Amino acid sequence: MDNNKTTLEDIISLCKRRGFIYQGSDIYGGLSGTWDYGPLGLMIKDQVKKLWWERFVDNRTDMYGVDAAILMNPKVWISSGHVDTFTDPLVEDLKTKKRYRADHILEAAGFSVSGKTTDEMSAMIKDNKIKSIDGNDFGEVRKFNMMFKTNIGAIESDENTVYLRPETAPGMFVNFKNIQDTFHPRLPFGMAQIGKAFRNEIAPRDFVFRVREFEQMEIEYFVNPKNWESTFEHFQKEIKEFSHDIGLDRDKLHELEVSKEDRAHYSSRTVDFEYDFPIGKKELYGLAYRSDFDLKAHMEGSKADLTYFDEETKERFIPHCIEPSFGLDRTILAILGTAYTVDTMADEERIVLKLSPSVAPYRVAVLPLVKNKEDLVNKAKEIFEKIKNIAGKNGIAKSKIVYDETQSIGKRYRRQDEIGTPICLTVDFDTLEKGTVTLRDRDSGKQEVVKVEDLEGLFSK
Numbered sequence: 428m429d430n431n432k433t434t435l436e437d438i439i440s441l442c443k444r445r446g447f448i449y450q451g452s453d454i455y456g457g458l459s460g461t462w463d464y465g466p467l468g469l470m471i472k473d474q475v476k477k478l479w480w481e482r483f484v485d486n487r488t489d490m491y492g493v494d495a496a497i498l499m500n501p502k503v504w505i506s507s508g509h510v511d512t513f514t515d516p517l518v519e520d521l522k523t524k525k526r527y528r529a530d531h532i533l534e535a536a537g538f539s540v541s542g543k544t545t546d547e548m549s550a551m552i553k554d555n556k557i558k559s560i561d562g563n564d565f566g567e568v569r570k571f572n573m574m575f576k577t578n579i580g581a582i583e584s585d586e587n588t589v590y591l592r593p594e595t596a597p598g599m600f601v602n603f604k605n606i607q608d609t610f611h612p613r614l615p616f617g618m619a620q621i622g623k624a625f626r627n628e629i630a631p632r633d634f635v636f637r638v639r640e641f642e643q644m645e646i647e648y649f650v651n652p653k654n655w656e657s658t659f660e661h662f663q664k665e666i667k668e669f670s671h672d673i674g675l676d677r678d679k680l681h682e683l684e685v686s687k688e689d690r691a692h693y694s695s696r697t698v699d700f701e702y703d704f705p706i707g708k709k710e711l712y713g714l715a716y717r718s719d720f721d722l723k724a725h726m727e728g729s730k731a732d733l734t735y736f737d738e739e740t741k742e743r744f745i746p747h748c749i750e751p752s753f754g755l756d757r758t759i760l761a762i763l764g765t766a767y768t769v770d771t772m773a774d775e776e777r778i779v780l781k782l783s784p785s786v787a788p789y790r791v792a793v794l795p796l797v798k799n800k801e802d803l804v805n806k807a808k809e810i811f812e813k814i815k816n817i818a819g820k821n822g823i824a825k826s827k828i829v830y831d832e833t834q835s836i837g838k839r840y841r842r843q844d845e846i847g848t849p850i851c852l853t854v855d856f857d858t859l860e861k862g863t864v865t866l867r868d869r870d871s872g873k874q875e876v877v878k879v880e881d882l883e884g885l886f887s888k
């Protein structure tokens with residue numbers, strides 16, 4: 428099967444069947460826009476986060492990690508502009524009262540909404556007689572703020588409204604002064620954070636692509652405005668390298684220069700990284716030059732001094748900021764969509780997840796050929812321990828090695844193929860007699876007989 432024909436339903440079904448991702452609150456019929464990661468999905472997610480943190484924080488000396496609170500002083504969201512402008516255009520089917528994103532409705536009808544106001548969108552819908560999928564008229568387009576509100580403390584009132592953060596970025600801007608005061612970093616330096624974000628999306632859809640609760644991995648990198656362009660290009664390259672680290676397909680990743688009218692007024696450059704998902708080409712990551720907009724806004728709002736003093740030039744100024752922003756859940760969908768393959772092996776159709784070993788839940792599955800021969804099973808368990816130790820010596824977590832003895836060997840191969848385990852190591856009667864095991868390659872199905880003592884080099888291949 429052509430991989431392009433993989434549908435979202437194929438992936439959702441595999442995810443549920445094998446324990447990657449389940450519908451949120453499943454036994455209660457779900458909650459729209461929420462999904463729960465099961466053990467295998469979490470293993471991929473954790474690995475992606477680990478690789479991201481390694482590349483952008485651990486392997487550098489100019490990055491400061493933070494883990495800011497999700498609930499923040501509501502003034503943060505006034506200064507950042509979210510209270511006034513973090514909106515999507517909402518339009519309602521006048522009969523069914525179902526709500527839609529007006530920009531999505533217009534785009535699906537072949538119109539460009541770039542730079543259009545809500546009034547202009549209303550007129551476009553009316554003039555072109557665009558109807559809802561139920562064939563009804565739409566009302567006026569209006570702005571809908573996507574921040575979830577709640578109250579802090581025991582009394583519910585407007586005075587104690589707080590928001591669930593719709594992005595992780597402000598958690599870094601509000602700690603800019605703390606980092607400066609504690610660590611005295613020289614420009615350029617960055618702050619990095621991984622955490623949950625919440626958006627009351629009008630129409631959550633497409634599995635984990637557009638959800639109401641998701642995770643982001645973000646960097647705010649501060650520079651002297653003279654140097655923003657080279658830093659921008661550096662992160663452009665780094666985003667592509669990171670995508671490669673986690674096994675995404677270079678040919679499916681596209682850079683879109685966001686046009687002036689679609690960019691925020693303070694930004695001189697924004698690049699959206701789009702990816703060929705099973706639902707088409709859509710935004711995966713973003714890279715934006717945000718000038719001094721955020722620090723300036725928070726300086727005005729909080730009255731704290733968020734300037735920087737350059738010891739060499741004796742200049743004091745507000746640093747400018749480059750923001751690479753990564754959505755973790757869209758990353759998982761991109762990984763699964765890229766890896767999901769249907770092919771034929773030994774005259775049988777199979778589903779195989781061709782995951783990069785860097786993100787596969789398991790690196791090796793150890794399988795005794797049969798489970799009713801005690802000496803064979805004991806040997807397999809002994810080899811399982813050995814492989815876990817070899818993994819440990821190679822910096823691979825022991826949990827990445829799995830032991831599996833239920834059902835026939837053929838069924839176990841299929842199961843491991845479906846969860847993307849790159850190597851199946853089978854312990855058979857030759858293991859007892861000749862001290863050899865069989866290694867089966869997930870993608871080609873090729874089998875190789877190797878001596879147990881040669882397994883030390885298993886992970887260096």
Ligand code: ATP
Nearest residue numbers: 635636637638641710711712713752753754756757
């Ligand atoms: P979109 O236009 O698709 O709504 P956006 O431009 O609003 O996305 P940003 O505000 O730039 O997104 O957020 C940064 C990243 O966070 C996105 O590139 C995406 O990976 C992720 N993201 C944003 N909204 C969602 C969501 N509702 N569900 C899952 N991931 C999201």
